[in-house]
Amino acid sequence: MHTIIKPRRGLARLNLAEVWQARELLGFLAWRDITVRYKQTSIGVLWAFIRPFLTMVIFSFVFGRIAKLPSDHVPYAVLTFTALLPWQFFATAFAEAANAVVGNGYMITKIYFPRLILPMASIAVGIVDFLVSFVILIFMMIGYRMLPTWRVLALPLFFALCLVFTIGLGLWTSSLYVKYRDMRHLIPFVTQFGMYVSPVAFSSSIVPAKWRFLYSLNPMVVVIDGFRWSLLGTTQLYVPGVVAGTVTSIMLLVTGVYYFKQTERVFADVM
Amino acid sequence: MSDVIIAEGVSKSYRLGEQTTAYNLLRERIVQAFKTPFARQQPVNQFWALKDVSFTVSSAEVVGLIGKNGAGKSTLLKILSRITEPAEGRIDLHGKVSSLLEVGIGFHPELSGRENVYLNGAILGMSRREIRRKFDEIVEFAEISKFLDTPVKRYSSGMYVRLAFAVAAHLEPDILIVDEVLAVGDSAFQQKCLGKMRDIRSEGRTVIVVSHNMATVSSLCQRVIWLADGKVKAAGDAQAIIRQYLSEGVKNDFVWTPRHGILSAFEYHSVSIESGSASGGGEGFPANAPIDVVFDISIHDKFPAGRIEMRLQTDSGDLLLTSTSADATSQANHEWKRGRQQFRCRIPADFLMPGRYFITITEPYGSYDIVRENVLTFSVTEEGSLSARDQRGGKIAPRLQWTLTGT
Numbered sequence: 001m002h003t004i005i006k007p008r009r010g011l012a013r014l015n016l017a018e019v020w021q022a023r024e025l026l027g028f029l030a031w032r033d034i035t036v037r038y039k040q041t042s043i044g045v046l047w048a049f050i051r052p053f054l055t056m057v058i059f060s061f062v063f064g065r066i067a068k069l070p071s072d073h074v075p076y077a078v079l080t081f082t083a084l085l086p087w088q089f090f091a092t093a094f095a096e097a098a099n100a101v102v103g104n105g106y107m108i109t110k111i112y113f114p115r116l117i118l119p120m121a122s123i124a125v126g127i128v129d130f131l132v133s134f135v136i137l138i139f140m141m142i143g144y145r146m147l148p149t150w151r152v153l154a155l156p157l158f159f160a161l162c163l164v165f166t167i168g169l170g171l172w173t174s175s176l177y178v179k180y181r182d183m184r185h186l187i188p189f190v191t192q193f194g195m196y197v198s199p200v201a202f203s204s205s206i207v208p209a210k211w212r213f214l215y216s217l218n219p220m221v222v223v224i225d226g227f228r229w230s231l232l233g234t235t236q237l238y239v240p241g242v243v244a245g246t247v248t249s250i251m252l253l254v255t256g257v258y259y260f261k262q263t264e265r266v267f268a269d270v271m
Numbered sequence: 272m273s274d275v276i277i278a279e280g281v282s283k284s285y286r287l288g289e290q291t292t293a294y295n296l297l298r299e300r301i302v303q304a305f306k307t308p309f310a311r312q313q314p315v316n317q318f319w320a321l322k323d324v325s326f327t328v329s330s331a332e333v334v335g336l337i338g339k340n341g342a343g344k345s346t347l348l349k350i351l352s353r354i355t356e357p358a359e360g361r362i363d364l365h366g367k368v369s370s371l372l373e374v375g376i377g378f379h380p381e382l383s384g385r386e387n388v389y390l391n392g393a394i395l396g397m398s399r400r401e402i403r404r405k406f407d408e409i410v411e412f413a414e415i416s417k418f419l420d421t422p423v424k425r426y427s428s429g430m431y432v433r434l435a436f437a438v439a440a441h442l443e444p445d446i447l448i449v450d451e452v453l454a455v456g457d458s459a460f461q462q463k464c465l466g467k468m469r470d471i472r473s474e475g476r477t478v479i480v481v482s483h484n485m486a487t488v489s490s491l492c493q494r495v496i497w498l499a500d501g502k503v504k505a506a507g508d509a510q511a512i513i514r515q516y517l518s519e520g521v522k523n524d525f526v527w528t529p530r531h532g533i534l535s536a537f538e539y540h541s542v543s544i545e546s547g548s549a550s551g552g553g554e555g556f557p558a559n560a561p562i563d564v565v566f567d568i569s570i571h572d573k574f575p576a577g578r579i580e581m582r583l584q585t586d587s588g589d590l591l592l593t594s595t596s597a598d599a600t601s602q603a604n605h606e607w608k609r610g611r612q613q614f615r616c617r618i619p620a621d622f623l624m625p626g627r628y629f630i631t632i633t634e635p636y637g638s639y640d641i642v643r644e645n646v647l648t649f650s651v652t653e654e655g656s657l658s659a660r661d662q663r664g665g666k667i668a669p670r671l672q673w674t675l676t677g678t
Contacts, residue, residue, distance in 0.1 A: 001365070001366055001367050001445075002363065002364070002365055003353070003363070003364040003368060004361065004362070004363055005350060005351070005353060005356070005361065005362040005363075005364070006356075006357065006360065006361040007356055007357055007358055007359060007360075024393055024399055025394060028389065028390050028393040028394075032377075032379055032382065032386075032390055035381075035382065036379055036382065039381040039382075039422070040381065106376075107376055107377055107394065109349075109354060110354070110372045110373045110376050111352065111354065111372065111376050111395070112352055112353035112370070113394065113396070265355075265356045266355075266356075268349065268354045269285070269355055
C-alpha cells in the first residue's frame with residue numbers, strides 16, 4: 001500500500017473506491033445513530049411507528065376535516081400518508097445529513113476516513129425509518145381495502161429520485177455548513193417551509209395548471225405526486241414536471257458531490 | 272532497511288486574520304463579493320505552522336517528535352494522518368497507516384463497551400471480521416470483561432481510557448502515528464502500554480510518537496526529530512538530541528504586564544512570579560521552595576464584587592488547579608478596596624512535579640471575567656535527589672504527613 005500526501009490542485013478526484021472500501025464504517029455509523037436513538041426509552045423502537053402515525057392522524061384531521069381540502073376520492077389519511085412517507089424521509093435525512101459533518105467535527109479533526117461517509121450514513125438512517133413507515137402504509141391500505149395496480153412498480157424509481165435529491169441537497173448543505181454557520185438557521189427553515197410548498201398535506205390538483213411546470217421544479221413535488229400516482233392512482237402524472245424534477249435532482253447530486261470533495265480538504269482547518 | 276516515510280519540503284500555513292471570527296458569515300461574503308467583485312481574497316496574515324520540513328523514517332524504526340508547544344508537532348501529525356492537507360511538499364507513506372491522535376474516537380456514552388469496541392475499531396479502520404477475531408484479546412487487555420454490556424457512560428474514567436487504548440493497541444498497521452496517548456491511565460496501565468509499543472516495534476512496524484515526556488521518548492525511540500518554529504531544528508540519535516533539547520532550556524516568563532490599557536475600574540499593573548528561595552529564577556524554581564504569584568492591581572472606582580482567578584496548567588495542557596482570590600473568604604466573590612494593592616497567592620513548597628507550567632489569569636470586568644491565557648510560564652526543577660519526584664508518577668508531588676505509631 002502506498003499513500004501520497006500532497007496539496008491537491010484543480011478539480012477534486014472522486015475516489016469513490018475509497019468510499020466503497022469504508023462501507024462497513026458507514027454501516028456502523030448508521031447503526032450507532034439508530035441504536036442510540038432508542039437507548040433509555042421505555043417503549044424503544046415503537047417510537048419509529050408512533051411518530052409517523054401521529055403526524056398522519058393530525059394532518060388528516062386538520063386538513064381533511066377542518067380545512068376540508070379535496071381528497072381525490074381516497075381516504076384523506078391515505079392521501080396524506082403516501083406524501084408523508086417521502087416527505088418525512090427527505091426532511092429527517094436532509095436535516096441529519098446537513099448536520100453530519102459539523103456534528104461529527106470532533107472525529108474529522110482527529111482521524112482520517114472518507115468524509116463522504118458521514119452524510120451517507122445519515123441518509124442510511126433515513127432509509128431505515130422510511131422502511132418502517134412503509135410497513136404502516138401497507139397495513140393502512142389493507143385496512144381500507146385498497147389494492148395497488150401495476151403502477152406500484154414505478155415506486156422504487158420515485159424513491160430513487162427522492163434519494164438523489166436528498167443526497168444532493170444534503171451534500172451541498174453539509175459542506176457549506178462547515179464554513180457558513182448560517183445553515184443552522186436555514187436547515188429547519190427548509191424542512192418546515194418546504195412542507196407547506198410541497199403537496200404533503202394537500203393534493204397537487206389544487207395548484208393551477210399554468211403554474212404546474214414551475215411547481216415541478218421542486219423535485220419533492222414530483223416525488224410526492226409520483227408516490228400518489230403509483231400507490232393510489234389518483235394524481236395524473238405530469239411528464240414535463242417529472243423530467244424537470246429529475247434533471248434538477250441529478251444536477252444537484254453531481255454538483256453536490258463535487259463541491260463536497262472540493263471543500264473536504266479544509267474541513268479540519270476551518271472546523 | 273528501506274524508507275517507509277519520505278517527507279519532502281512539507282509546509283502548512285494558516286490564515287490569522289480570518290480566524291478572529293470563528294466562522295464566516297455568508298452575508299459578509301456576499302456583501303464583499305458585491306463591493307469588490309474581482310478581488311481575490313488575500314490572506315490577511317499568513318502564519319507558517321510548518322515550513323519546508325523534510326525527513327525520512329526507515330521501516331521498523333521508532334521515531335520521536337519533540338518540540339515546544341506551537342512548534343508544529345500537531346500540524347505535522349495531522350498532515351501525516353491525512354486529516355489536513357499540506358500547502359506545499361509531498362509525503363510518501365509505504366504501508367498501511369493508522370493514526371492515534373486521541374484514543375476512543377467515536378465512543379458513544381450511551382453504547383455498551385462491546386458496541387463501542389466495534390464502532391471504534393471500524394473508525395480506526397479495522398474490518399468487522401478483524402474486530403471479531405481480536406475481540407477477546409481487546410477485552411482482556413482492557414480488564415473490563417465484567418462491564419462489557421454496561422453503557423460506557425457508567426464507566427470510571429480509568430476503565431474508559433483502558434478500553435479505548437485496548438482497541439487502538441490491537442491495530443496492525445505498518446506505520447503507527449501516536450500523539451501523547453501514553454499519558455493516560457494509572458502507572459501500571461502506562462507500563463502495559465509502553466510494553467505494547469515495544470512489541471509493535473519488535474514486530475517490525477514503524478512508529479512515530481509525539482510526547483512531552485522525555486523519559487518516554489528516550490526509552491522508546493532510537494531517533495528523534497526536533498521541531499522548532501515549524502522547522503526541523505535537529506534530527507538524529509535520540510539521547511543526543513534530547514540532551515540538547517533539555518539543555519537549551521525553555522524561556523520562562525516571570526512577569527506579565529498588560530498591553531491593553533485600562534478596560535474598567537479594575538487595572539492590572541503586573542502579575543509576576545516570585546520564588547520563596549533565593550536561588551529561584553533563571554534556571555527554574557526549586558521544587559522544595561514555595562512559589563508566589565503576585566497580582567499587582569488598582570481599583571480606581573466603585574467596582575462590583577468579584578475575584579481574580581488563577582489557573583495552573585502543565586505543559587501538556589492539563590489543568591492542574593484553579594485558585595481564586597476569594598478562597599480566603601469562603602465566598603464565591605469578595606468586595607474590592609479602592610486603591611493600589613497586591614494579592615499574593617502562594618503555591619506551597621514540595622507540591623509541584625518538576626516540569627513546566629503555564630498560568631492563566633482572569634481579569635474582572637464588571638459582571639464577567641476576561642480570561643488572559645498563559646500569561647506566565649515557569650519551570651520547577653528538582654534539586655538534590657533528582658530522580659525522586661520525576662519517577663513517582665502522578666500529577667503533583669506534595670510532601671504528605673507520614674506518622675508512625677504502634678512501636
